[in-house]
Amino acid sequence: GESVGLHLPTLSVQEGDNSIINCAYSNSASDYFIWYKQESGKGPQFIIDIRSNMDKRQGQRVTVLLNKTVKHLSLQIAATQPGDSAVYFCAENRGETSGSRLTFGEGTQLTVNP
Protein backbone atom coordinates (compact mmCIF):
# COMPACT_ATOMS: atom_id res chain seq x y z
CA GLY A 1 0.00 0.00 0.00
CA GLU A 2 1.03 3.63 -0.18
CA SER A 3 3.20 4.84 2.64
CA VAL A 4 5.80 7.36 3.57
CA GLY A 5 9.22 5.79 3.75
CA LEU A 6 12.74 6.72 4.71
CA HIS A 7 15.77 5.86 2.68
CA LEU A 8 18.10 4.80 5.49
CA PRO A 9 17.26 3.07 8.75
CA THR A 10 20.41 4.38 10.44
CA LEU A 11 22.65 7.42 10.11
CA SER A 12 25.82 8.07 12.06
CA VAL A 13 27.47 11.51 12.08
CA GLN A 14 30.16 13.35 13.99
CA GLU A 15 29.24 16.06 16.44
CA GLY A 16 29.25 19.41 14.67
CA ASP A 17 28.54 17.98 11.24
CA ASN A 18 25.35 18.63 9.34
CA SER A 19 22.86 15.75 9.09
CA ILE A 20 20.46 15.05 6.27
CA ILE A 21 17.63 12.60 6.74
CA ASN A 22 15.58 11.66 3.71
CA CYS A 23 12.06 10.50 3.15
CA ALA A 24 10.10 9.46 0.06
CA TYR A 25 6.35 9.56 -0.20
CA SER A 26 4.11 8.08 -2.83
CA ASN A 27 0.74 9.81 -2.48
CA SER A 28 0.58 12.93 -4.62
CA ALA A 29 -2.55 13.97 -2.71
CA SER A 30 -0.50 14.54 0.45
CA ASP A 31 -0.44 18.22 1.26
CA TYR A 32 1.04 18.46 4.71
CA PHE A 33 4.19 16.91 6.13
CA ILE A 34 5.70 16.76 9.60
CA TRP A 35 9.05 15.66 10.96
CA TYR A 36 9.14 14.12 14.42
CA LYS A 37 11.98 13.19 16.74
CA GLN A 38 11.52 10.30 19.12
CA GLU A 39 13.89 9.59 21.96
CA SER A 40 13.90 6.27 23.75
CA GLY A 41 10.95 5.91 26.10
CA LYS A 42 9.24 9.08 24.91
CA GLY A 43 6.52 10.06 22.49
CA PRO A 44 7.33 11.67 19.12
CA GLN A 45 8.33 15.30 19.44
CA PHE A 46 7.21 17.78 16.77
CA ILE A 47 10.20 19.31 14.98
CA ILE A 48 8.96 21.13 11.92
CA ASP A 49 6.22 20.95 9.32
CA ILE A 50 5.73 22.03 5.73
CA ARG A 51 2.77 22.38 3.42
CA SER A 52 2.74 21.34 -0.20
CA ASN A 53 2.61 24.93 -1.44
CA MET A 54 6.12 25.44 -0.07
CA ASP A 55 9.44 23.85 -0.99
CA LYS A 56 11.51 24.93 1.99
CA ARG A 57 10.96 25.88 5.59
CA GLN A 58 13.52 26.73 8.25
CA GLY A 59 13.44 26.42 11.99
CA GLN A 60 16.07 26.60 14.67
CA ARG A 61 19.00 24.54 13.31
CA VAL A 62 16.58 22.54 11.13
CA THR A 63 15.45 22.91 7.54
CA VAL A 64 12.86 20.85 5.73
CA LEU A 65 12.93 20.59 1.96
CA LEU A 66 10.04 19.34 -0.12
CA ASN A 67 10.40 18.25 -3.73
CA LYS A 68 6.94 17.46 -5.05
CA THR A 69 8.22 16.49 -8.48
CA VAL A 70 9.99 13.43 -7.13
CA LYS A 71 7.89 13.15 -3.96
CA HIS A 72 10.86 13.61 -1.67
CA LEU A 73 11.20 15.20 1.75
CA SER A 74 14.35 15.85 3.70
CA LEU A 75 15.29 17.13 7.12
CA GLN A 76 18.58 18.94 7.53
CA ILE A 77 20.03 19.43 10.98
CA ALA A 78 22.84 21.93 11.26
CA ALA A 79 25.76 21.48 13.67
CA THR A 80 24.44 18.16 14.96
CA GLN A 81 24.74 17.68 18.71
CA PRO A 82 24.70 14.54 20.89
CA GLY A 83 21.23 15.55 22.07
CA ASP A 84 20.02 15.15 18.50
CA SER A 85 20.53 11.39 18.73
CA ALA A 86 17.10 9.84 18.31
CA VAL A 87 14.80 8.21 15.77
CA TYR A 88 13.43 10.64 13.21
CA PHE A 89 10.12 10.05 11.45
CA CYS A 90 8.50 11.83 8.57
CA ALA A 91 4.73 11.79 8.41
CA GLU A 92 2.22 12.88 5.81
CA ASN A 93 -1.33 14.09 5.96
CA ARG A 94 -3.37 13.37 2.91
CA GLY A 95 -5.71 16.27 2.92
CA GLU A 96 -9.03 17.20 4.40
CA THR A 97 -10.76 13.89 3.74
CA SER A 98 -8.27 12.03 5.88
CA GLY A 99 -8.78 14.37 8.81
CA SER A 100 -5.75 14.55 11.05
CA ARG A 101 -4.62 11.05 10.12
CA LEU A 102 -0.87 10.84 9.73
CA THR A 103 0.94 8.13 7.81
CA PHE A 104 4.42 7.57 9.16
CA GLY A 105 7.61 6.39 7.59
CA GLU A 106 9.74 3.71 9.16
CA GLY A 107 12.14 6.03 10.91
CA THR A 108 15.87 6.77 10.77
CA GLN A 109 18.01 6.22 13.85
CA LEU A 110 20.43 9.15 14.05
CA THR A 111 23.55 8.59 16.16
CA VAL A 112 25.81 11.52 16.89
CA ASN A 113 29.36 10.57 17.80
CA PRO A 114 31.32 12.95 20.07
Place this chain on the structure above:
Amino acid sequence: KAGVTQTPRYLIKTRGQQVTLSCSPISGHRSVSWYQQTPGQGLQFLFEYFSETQRNKGNFPGRFSGRQFSNSRSEMNVSTLELGDSALYLCASSQMVGGYEQYFGPGTRLTVT
Protein backbone atom coordinates in the same frame (compact mmCIF):
# COMPACT_ATOMS: atom_id res chain seq x y z
CA LYS B 1 0.90 25.45 28.40
CA ALA B 2 0.82 21.82 29.51
CA GLY B 3 1.43 19.16 26.89
CA VAL B 4 -0.56 16.07 26.05
CA THR B 5 -0.88 13.79 29.05
CA GLN B 6 -1.61 10.09 29.03
CA THR B 7 -2.48 7.75 31.85
CA PRO B 8 -1.41 5.29 32.91
CA ARG B 9 2.16 5.30 31.63
CA TYR B 10 2.64 1.58 32.05
CA LEU B 11 0.18 -1.27 32.18
CA ILE B 12 0.44 -5.04 32.39
CA LYS B 13 -2.60 -7.09 31.50
CA THR B 14 -3.43 -10.72 30.85
CA ARG B 15 -4.80 -12.14 27.62
CA GLY B 16 -8.56 -11.87 27.45
CA GLN B 17 -8.78 -8.86 29.74
CA GLN B 18 -9.77 -5.41 28.63
CA VAL B 19 -8.01 -2.10 29.14
CA THR B 20 -8.89 1.60 29.04
CA LEU B 21 -6.30 4.26 28.31
CA SER B 22 -6.81 7.96 28.84
CA CYS B 23 -5.57 11.04 27.02
CA SER B 24 -5.87 14.71 27.91
CA PRO B 25 -5.07 16.99 24.96
CA ILE B 26 -3.35 20.34 25.04
CA SER B 27 -5.72 23.01 26.28
CA GLY B 28 -7.72 24.37 23.36
CA HIS B 29 -7.05 21.40 21.13
CA ARG B 30 -10.19 19.68 19.94
CA SER B 31 -8.87 16.86 17.79
CA VAL B 32 -7.42 13.75 19.41
CA SER B 33 -5.84 10.91 17.46
CA TRP B 34 -4.59 7.57 18.70
CA TYR B 35 -1.68 5.56 17.32
CA GLN B 36 -0.18 2.18 18.06
CA GLN B 37 3.60 1.82 17.90
CA THR B 38 5.32 -1.54 17.68
CA PRO B 39 8.82 -2.50 16.52
CA GLY B 40 7.43 -4.54 13.67
CA GLN B 41 4.67 -2.29 12.34
CA GLY B 42 5.91 1.14 13.36
CA LEU B 43 3.41 3.89 14.04
CA GLN B 44 -0.10 3.04 12.90
CA PHE B 45 -3.18 5.18 13.06
CA LEU B 46 -6.03 3.85 15.18
CA PHE B 47 -8.69 6.57 15.13
CA GLU B 48 -9.37 10.26 15.45
CA TYR B 49 -11.99 12.12 17.44
CA PHE B 50 -13.25 15.64 17.06
CA SER B 51 -16.21 17.20 18.85
CA GLU B 52 -17.00 13.85 20.47
CA THR B 53 -17.33 12.18 17.05
CA GLN B 54 -15.04 9.63 15.46
CA ARG B 55 -13.78 11.23 12.27
CA ASN B 56 -11.43 8.58 10.96
CA LYS B 57 -10.61 4.99 11.74
CA GLY B 58 -7.58 2.91 10.86
CA ASN B 59 -7.41 -0.76 9.99
CA PHE B 60 -7.79 -2.27 13.41
CA PRO B 61 -10.33 -4.84 14.60
CA GLY B 62 -13.48 -3.85 16.43
CA ARG B 63 -11.84 -4.76 19.75
CA PHE B 64 -10.26 -1.34 19.57
CA SER B 65 -12.65 1.48 20.33
CA GLY B 66 -12.56 4.97 21.66
CA ARG B 67 -14.55 7.97 22.67
CA GLN B 68 -14.15 11.65 23.32
CA PHE B 69 -15.76 13.73 26.01
CA SER B 70 -17.10 17.25 25.84
CA ASN B 71 -13.88 18.59 27.38
CA SER B 72 -11.94 16.94 24.49
CA ARG B 73 -10.39 14.33 26.74
CA SER B 74 -10.35 10.94 25.08
CA GLU B 75 -10.22 7.31 26.07
CA MET B 76 -9.47 4.23 24.08
CA ASN B 77 -10.51 0.74 25.01
CA VAL B 78 -9.15 -2.60 23.92
CA SER B 79 -11.26 -5.63 24.74
CA THR B 80 -10.26 -9.29 24.77
CA LEU B 81 -6.57 -8.48 24.80
CA GLU B 82 -4.19 -10.53 22.69
CA LEU B 83 -0.43 -10.88 23.03
CA GLY B 84 -0.02 -8.90 19.82
CA ASP B 85 -1.68 -5.89 21.41
CA SER B 86 1.47 -5.27 23.41
CA ALA B 87 2.64 -1.88 22.19
CA LEU B 88 3.16 1.76 22.97
CA TYR B 89 -0.16 3.58 22.55
CA LEU B 90 0.25 7.20 21.67
CA CYS B 91 -2.22 10.01 21.72
CA ALA B 92 -1.80 13.18 19.66
CA SER B 93 -3.77 16.39 19.78
CA SER B 94 -4.24 19.25 17.35
CA GLN B 95 -6.35 22.36 17.26
CA MET B 96 -8.53 21.28 14.40
CA VAL B 97 -8.98 18.40 11.99
CA GLY B 98 -6.71 18.22 8.98
CA GLY B 99 -3.30 19.62 8.28
CA TYR B 100 -2.45 21.12 11.64
CA GLU B 101 0.44 20.59 13.99
CA GLN B 102 -0.06 17.46 16.04
CA TYR B 103 1.60 16.99 19.38
CA PHE B 104 2.09 13.64 20.99
CA GLY B 105 1.90 12.53 24.57
CA PRO B 106 4.47 10.24 26.22
CA GLY B 107 2.39 7.15 25.50
CA THR B 108 1.09 4.23 27.51
CA ARG B 109 3.23 1.11 27.40
CA LEU B 110 0.86 -1.87 27.39
CA THR B 111 2.23 -5.34 27.98
CA VAL B 112 -0.09 -8.31 27.52
CA THR B 113 1.03 -11.58 29.10
